[in-house]
Amino acid sequence: MPFFPCAHAGHPVWQHAVKQVVVQLHAQISMQKLEAHCHLGVVYVSEVYADHAREIVAMLSQALPQVQQWLGCAAHGVLAGDMDYGQSGAVAVMLPQVDARDCHVFSGVRPWQPGQFVPHSVLVHGDAASPRLMADMPLLQAQLAGASLTGGVCDLQGHHAQWAWGAGEPQNMPMSIGGGGVQVGGFSGIAFAGRVECVAVGMQGCKPIGASHHITKVDGDVVLELDGRPALEVFFSDVNWGDVLKQRHPNADAIWSKVQQTMIAMSAPGDYAQGVCIAAQARVMRVAGIDLLRQGVVVQGVPKLGETMTACQADAQAMRTDMRRACAELWELLTTSAVASPDAATTSVPTGRSICGAIYIRNRHRHAAVRQPSVDAELQLIRHALGPIPLLGFTSSYEIHAGELQDMSAQLFVFTQPLQALT
Numbered sequence: 001m002p003f004f005p006c007a008h009a010g011h012p013v014w015q016h017a018v019k020q021v022v023v024q025l026h027a028q029i030s031m032q033k034l035e036a037h038c039h040l041g042v043v044y045v046s047e048v049y050a051d052h053a054r055e056i057v058a059m060l061s062q063a064l065p066q067v068q069q070w071l072g073c074a075a076h077g078v079l080a081g082d083m084d085y086g087q088s089g090a091v092a093v094m095l096p097q098v099d100a101r102d103c104h105v106f107s108g109v110r111p112w113q114p115g116q117f118v119p120h121s122v123l124v125h126g127d128a129a130s131p132r133l134m135a136d137m138p139l140l141q142a143q144l145a146g147a148s149l150t151g152g153v154c155d156l157q158g159h160h161a162q163w164a165w166g167a168g169e170p171q172n173m174p175m176s177i178g179g180g181g182v183q184v185g186g187f188s189g190i191a192f193a194g195r196v197e198c199v200a201v202g203m204q205g206c207k208p209i210g211a212s213h214h215i216t217k218v219d220g221d222v223v224l225e226l227d228g229r230p231a232l233e234v235f236f237s238d239v240n241w242g243d244v245l246k247q248r249h250p251n252a253d254a255i256w257s258k259v260q261q262t263m264i265a266m267s268a269p270g271d272y273a274q275g276v277c278i279a280a281q282a283r284v285m286r287v288a289g290i291d292l293l294r295q296g297v298v299v300q301g302v303p304k305l306g307e308t309m310t311a312c313q314a315d316a317q318a319m320r321t322d323m324r325r326a327c328a329e330l331w332e333l334l335t336t337s338a339v340a341s342p343d344a345a346t347t348s349v350p351t352g353r354s355i356c357g358a359i360y361i362r363n364r365h366r367h368a369a370v371r372q373p374s375v376d377a378e379l380q381l382i383r384h385a386l387g388p389i390p391l392l393g394f395t396s397s398y399e400i401h402a403g404e405l406q407d408m409s410a411q412l413f414v415f416t417q418p419l420q421a422l423t
Helices: 014-032 047-063 133-143 231-238 242-246 252-260 316-340 377-386
Strands: 006-010 040-046 069-075 077-080 090-094 103-106 121-127 148-154 162-166 187-192 198-203 206-208 213-219 222-226 263-267 283-291 296-299 308-314 353-363 391-396 398-401 404-406 410-418
Touching: 006 014, 006 077, 006 391, 014 047, 014 090, 040 047, 040 077, 040 391, 047 069, 047 090, 069 103, 069 121, 069 148, 069 187, 069 391, 077 090, 090 391, 103 162, 121 133, 121 162, 121 198, 133 148, 133 404, 148 353, 148 391, 148 410, 162 187, 198 316, 198 398, 206 263, 206 316, 213 231, 222 231, 231 296, 231 308, 252 283, 263 296, 283 404, 308 316, 316 353, 316 377, 316 410, 353 377, 353 398, 377 391, 398 410
Parallel strands: 040 069, 121 148, 353 391
Antiparallel strands: 006 090, 040 090, 069 162, 077 391, 103 187, 121 187, 148 398, 198 410, 206 308, 213 222, 213 308, 222 296, 263 283, 263 308, 283 296, 353 410, 398 404
């Protein structure tokens, strides 16, 4: 299997950006002789292009008629190669070489139909402004039969757009796509069968700033007790604000300003930290408020009785450290079979796996937003660790890892293939 065709371009006029992308894709398809294998297209566009999403996908569909399924979304920013396009207009497209029988797109236009095949991995996009976001996530997980969900959701202040449709179903999506295809709200994405070799790794961007505590009392999204003590008392003690509770007339604005700088990590007991970083399997979320009357901490999510709760803060060193850890784990996964093979030193048949394409989704608050296209340090680190792989993605408001919403994280969704001998 060859590298996935992948192209990106930025331009103030969206038509020019799309034309540049189409030229690049046609060149890559021709060079690798992939004309008959391009059935799927992943498209990400900048927020400033969101209002033209329908026209952009239509133009791509007409220029690449062999692509029968399109998915993607408008985002805060487009990431591709080693470039962060920031707030400027940009389009990025990847054409994964996946058999049409092994993937299925779903959206509000084309809902998921259980029983088609058993999904193994799912790439999800969504609208972070949806009031039912938290409630719909477990429902989506249940509909997809426990498959591994990875993705990102964006809050574009009324300019959200996402799409996932199959051109082979004219009753849902005419080839001209003049009748729809771009939806606002809810979730959309693509499910892959087990035959598609893909893996997702999560990277946290926070360091713990206090001890871990067991949640001993909870009411909805309010944590009331930690280790049997009032949750707010424990929380303020961990972040060294215990004296605030002793003030007769505390400054509410000052308290809330400090609270907003602190995040919460929820995890199974014993899994809250991984070196200097919050553990990859933890759920990091923001503090939504404090309940002074009940001495509780309100979180953006659903805390569970018996979980571990740890106060944490965004940290640049923790981001880099966890990214190196994730890339090392991925590299080890790809090379394990080559090391384990007893004939690896004597046979001419290659072993192990290689990456043929990757999608990177990261939180918009991990780095200061850039106005103009610029080289991105995180993307450079990934390509330095894993090689010059086809890479694109976007910046999100929240990320999805293992079916849970995350904050301040990054997700790398990687397609792999068996190593092939050079000819």
